[in-house]
Amino acid sequence: MTFLATIGTFFLAFFEQSGRLSVFVGQTLAAMLRPPIYFRIIGQQIIRIGYFSLPVVALTSFFTGGALAIQIYYGGNQFNSEAIVSSIVALGITRELGPVLGGLMVAGRVSAAIAAEIGTMRVTEQIDALTTLSTNPHKYLVAPRVIAATICMPVLALVADIIGIFGGFVVGTQSFGFNAAIYVQRTINFLSVDDVTSGLIKAAVFGFIIAIMGCYNGYYSKGGAQGVGRATTNAVVSASILILAANYLMTALLFSA
Amino acid sequence: MTAKIALSDVHKSFGTKAVLRGVNLQVETGQSLVVIGGSGSGKSVMLKSILGLLTPDSGSIKIDGRETVGLARRGRADIDHQVGMLFQNGALFDSLPVWKNVAFRAIQNDGMNESDARDLAVDALKRVELGPELLDLSPAALSGGMHKRVGLARAIASKPEIIFFDEPTTGLDPIMTDVINHLIRNCVQELGSTTVTITHDMTSVRAIADKTALLYKGEIIWQGTTDELEGSDDPFLNQFINGLAHGPIEVEGQKLDSAASPIEAV
Ligand SMILES: Nc1ncnc2c1ncn2[C@@H]1O[C@H](COP(=O)(O)OP(=O)(O)OP(=O)(O)O)[C@@H](O)[C@H]1O
Numbered sequence: 456m457t458f459l460a461t462i463g464t465f466f467l468a469f470f471e472q473s474g475r476l477s478v479f480v481g482q483t484l485a486a487m488l489r490p491p492i493y494f495r496i497i498g499q500q501i502i503r504i505g506y507f508s509l510p511v512v513a514l515t516s517f518f519t520g521g522a523l524a525i526q527i528y529y530g531g532n533q534f535n536s537e538a539i540v541s542s543i544v545a546l547g548i549t550r551e552l553g554p555v556l557g558g559l560m561v562a563g564r565v566s567a568a569i570a571a572e573i574g575t576m577r578v579t580e581q582i583d584a585l586t587t588l589s590t591n592p593h594k595y596l597v598a599p600r601v602i603a604a605t606i607c608m609p610v611l612a613l614v615a616d617i618i619g620i621f622g623g624f625v626v627g628t629q630s631f632g633f634n635a636a637i638y639v640q641r642t643i644n645f646l647s648v649d650d651v652t653s654g655l656i657k658a659a660v661f662g663f664i665i666a667i668m669g670c671y672n673g674y675y676s677k678g679g680a681q682g683v684g685r686a687t688t689n690a691v692v693s694a695s696i697l698i699l700a701a702n703y704l705m706t707a708l709l710f711s712a
Numbered sequence: 713m714t715a716k717i718a719l720s721d722v723h724k725s726f727g728t729k730a731v732l733r734g735v736n737l738q739v740e741t742g743q744s745l746v747v748i749g750g751s752g753s754g755k756s757v758m759l760k761s762i763l764g765l766l767t768p769d770s771g772s773i774k775i776d777g778r779e780t781v782g783l784a785r786r787g788r789a790d791i792d793h794q795v796g797m798l799f800q801n802g803a804l805f806d807s808l809p810v811w812k813n814v815a816f817r818a819i820q821n822d823g824m825n826e827s828d829a830r831d832l833a834v835d836a837l838k839r840v841e842l843g844p845e846l847l848d849l850s851p852a853a854l855s856g857g858m859h860k861r862v863g864l865a866r867a868i869a870s871k872p873e874i875i876f877f878d879e880p881t882t883g884l885d886p887i888m889t890d891v892i893n894h895l896i897r898n899c900v901q902e903l904g905s906t907t908v909t910i911t912h913d914m915t916s917v918r919a920i921a922d923k924t925a926l927l928y929k930g931e932i933i934w935q936g937t938t939d940e941l942e943g944s945d946d947p948f949l950n951q952f953i954n955g956l957a958h959g960p961i962e963v964e965g966q967k968l969d970s971a972a973s974p975i976e977a978v
């Protein structure tokens with residue numbers, strides 16, 4: 456009996472959460488499409504979300520590209536390694552690691568910051584105050600962050616692609632003595648535009664997820680500082696899991712056809 | 713004539729805790745209502761229900777004769793536009809400087825330009841006896857009392873038809889309390905606003921109220937004019953306005969009589 460009750464409670468909570476999240480996403484999409492659109496706030500958020508994430512994303516992808524090159528070099532047979540290392544690094548970074556690792560790093564940084572900010576506004580009644588001042592919080596707070604993150608993530612992913620490939624290049628030319636010109640030539644020849652765009656499409660979706668999960672968890676936080684802390688953790692965890700799940704789905708869709 | 717604000721049989725619970733249990737209350741246009749009641753009796757919950765920030769479980773809340781319970785966001789916007797609210801804790805936007813807080817509605821909704829908005833803010837701040845040197849400060853840099861007064865300035869800046877004040881004078885010195893009492897009175901007399909004020913301060917009640925309502929155990933158990941307030945022999949009201957620890961009012965479900973003598977209870 457208690458076992459069934461536990462399962463029941465769990466599923467009720469699950470459906471309540473997903474129902475509320477769907478409504479939240481719906482309201483956000485409506486707010487994004489209908490005026491007023493707060494361009495100045497979108498601009499501020501692009502700086503905060505995109506620009507200030509550049510160092511994190513750049514470092515992550517540089518080291519990942521380098522590590523990938525080492526793994527491929529020692530993992531594969533070292534015959535013809537120059538061709539294999541350059542092509543697999545390029546492919547791995549652009550299709551998967553650039554957008555996914557970039558997304559996860561930005562999730563940690565940005566989802567948390569958004570959830571903490573909006574959560575604090577919730578528990579100090581600033582969101583209520585917005586409403587009474589005739590300003591729709593979905594338009595003023597949520598939509599600008601979601602728009603900014605969705606725009607920024609593909610740009611960050613492109614940066615991650617370039618720096619990740621460069622990381623592989625540095626390891627290849629410095630540690631394994633590959634010829635620089637040939638390495639670059641092989642990378643360019645091997646990569647197709649689709650490899651890069653598929654990664655950028657993924658990144659846009661990840662950006663949407665990151666901002667939505669930050670806003671959603673902050674918006675529904677309650678109970679003071681502790682509640683805001685919980686919202687922050689939940690935002691990062693749920694954004695990260697959703698990014699990985701969405702990545703799987705999109706990979707299946709984009710590459711099986 | 714229909715009342716400006718009319719609550720009938722409003723119920724609101726949080727989980728198993730019933731906070732409002734059938735509130736009936738009317739405020740006429742241009743009237744100043746003061747709501748008194750013990751801490752935790754649901755005064756703020758009542759205000760937030762009228763504002764549409766909380767949805768009552770049942771009952772009706774009408775503003776200008778129009779039902780607001782269950783109203784969609786767009787219908788609500790018409791009402792919000794004519795309403796000002798001072799939150800108990802100020803609720804200033806801490807990401808914006810003082811002047812953008814005070815002129816928020818004018819900037820966001822009416823697209824007012826920067827210099828007009830600053831003038832508006834200077835004006836509103838002057839009414840709460842704050843100088844223009846605060847304009848560019850962040851709310852975090854204000855003292856508690858200043859914070860509250862900036863909140864007040866924001867609530868009255870757009871000269872709304874209905875203004876709610878949730879404890880406007882708590883945390884202010886006696887002189888400033890008097891200033892704020894006059895300010896609220898002026899809103900009613902000069903702007904013709906309808907105001908609902910929550911307060912624990914009986915001097916404020918006498919200074920502000922056209923009508924006073926006592927909220928106790930989720931219901932309005934007494935209401936009347938200030939004269940009636942002084943002359944009343946209602947035991948609950950007397951205990952409250954005279955600030956007596958002993959009387960019929962129970963705190964946290966426990967009679968203060970017995971709570972005051974815990975040793976005997978053991
Ligand atoms: N969002 C909420 N969730 C759960 N309980 C709440 C919520 N808001 C208020 N309550 C409860 O409702 C009761 C009334 O709260 P309210 O804030 O209205 O009191 P109040 O009359 O304004 O008191 P005070 O004079 O101290 O401000 C309290 O017991 C409080 O715990």
Ligand SMILES: [Mg+2]
Pocket residue numbers: 755756757800878
């Ligand atoms: Mg209160």
